Amino acid sequence: MTKRAYNFNAGPAALPLEVLQQAQQEFVDFKGIGMSIMEISHRSKEYEQVNGETQQLLLELLGLPSGYKVLFLQGGASTQFAMIPMNLLTADKVGAYVMTGSWAEKAYQEAQLFGETFLAASSNESGPLNIPALSDIRVPDNAAYLHVTSNETIAGTQFHEFPDTGSVPLIGDMSSDILSRSFDASKFAMIYAGAQKNLGPSGVTVVVAREDFLKDSPKHVPTMLRYSTHIKNDSLYNTPPAYSVYIVNLVLKWIKANGGLSVMEQRNIEKTALVYDTIDNSGGFYEGLATKDSRSIMNITFKLQSEELEKAFIKESEANGFVGLKGHRSVGHLRASTYNAVPYESCKALADFMADFQKRNG
Structure with a gap:
């Protein structure tokens, strides 16, 4: 093998060499079935095994109890910016957001298209970039949720602790730091992440959420944009990004083994x-x-x-x-x-x- 580059890309980003080598070995013939996993039906027992195992591995690594569900969706974290208020922001509630940088701002702007929003806290507008102190975060009583961006990829800032939101559900965009450290994932009603930074290749977006939090999507929301659709169908309502999920499976096994x-x-x-x-x-x-x-x-x-x-x-x-x-x-x-x-x-x-x-x- 030629010398590998020192890869500091922000995403799509570096993948473990061991994962790439295993994927290379299995690319043409996945576990002796005579086909690549890129060729098989997502209704096949081989893919359903990968789908289920990957979900369980993620819950295990996050240390989450029963009652949480893993979804494999498409459209990147950017689609989640819209899906969250579409599914969760009702007329009598506000979406509360902590403004920490470019990605938090994008999520906040999308929410404004669907309902009332509230700026719970904000980073400094000038000088060195920072994360607001937890004591500065204000969550209104009628908040449908509090949204935080755990790590701002562009700014290079990161929450080192997360707020206690009481009865208000906490949602985290963890696209660029999921599985990078230990934390109490049970504080969150929902975590989401584009895979292309720390989980695998681009193409799949992972959502981890309390099943009761997402199960009742409004009927006016388009079918593919309802969380309840994907919960009911175990992320197999439509053809999933099968190869991306497979690589996530290998990455999770690599993290566990290490x-x-x-x-x-x-x-x-x-x-x-x-x-x-x-x-x-x-x-x-x-x-x-x-x-x-x-x-x-x-x-x-x-x-x-x-x-x-x-x-x-x-x-x-x-x-x-x-x-x-x-x-x-x-x-x-x-x-x-x-x-x-x-x-x-x-x-x-x-x-x-x-x-x-x-x-x-x-």
Whole structure:
């Protein structure tokens, strides 16, 4: 095998090498059936086994009790921004949102198309990017739910604790940090995530929710956009993204075999510390874009002191095998996405490259 790139893409993102190798071995002949899993019917016993096993693996890794349901949907997290208020925001309720960045704002804007919304808290509008203090979050009594974006991929900020919402259901967009750390998932009525950052390839969106929370979708909502449709049909109402679900299955098995969420969290803390320490010890040559108490262990955002230096950094990093270090087009600067599948060695190589670049350009 040729040397693999140091993949810091924000999504679609790195997948575990072991997962890719197993998928490669099974691509033409899935478990001896003479067909690829891309070719078989989603009504076949082989696919139904993958579908059910993947659901159970996710619930197990999240430590969720009975009463929670896993759905495999399509349309990305962006479709969930609309499905949530369509299904849950009734005329006498408001949708409460914590504004933490670009993705939280998109969810908030979609909700405004369907009903009344409430801004429960907001990050700083200027200066280093941050997550609001939990004590600053205000949830109205008539809230249908409180929505949080657990990790802002573009900003590089992350909730390190989650609010206690009492009787108000808590919903989390965990697209970029699901399964990256241990947390009490039972605090949430619903969690959703596009798979393409930490769960698998693009094409499938995972929803994990209390079954009683989603089972009664309004009848005026189109069939495919009702959660109740997919709960009733075990995510098999229409043809699912079968290959994407299969890869998620392999990724979940990889996480379980490697110690589960507590081990993932420790690995992520250790490897991102390499890069954050390089930024903090650079004497201002590198500057983090997020406040230290809000830093993400999935997306490290930083800048240099001039646009020219940043262009040179990107050019040299690409020549040295680094991929995906250019910041999001809406904000620029630099970003390293360090999802579960990004190995320690890649972060060590990046920290070494950053130190060398500073030595030559500082």
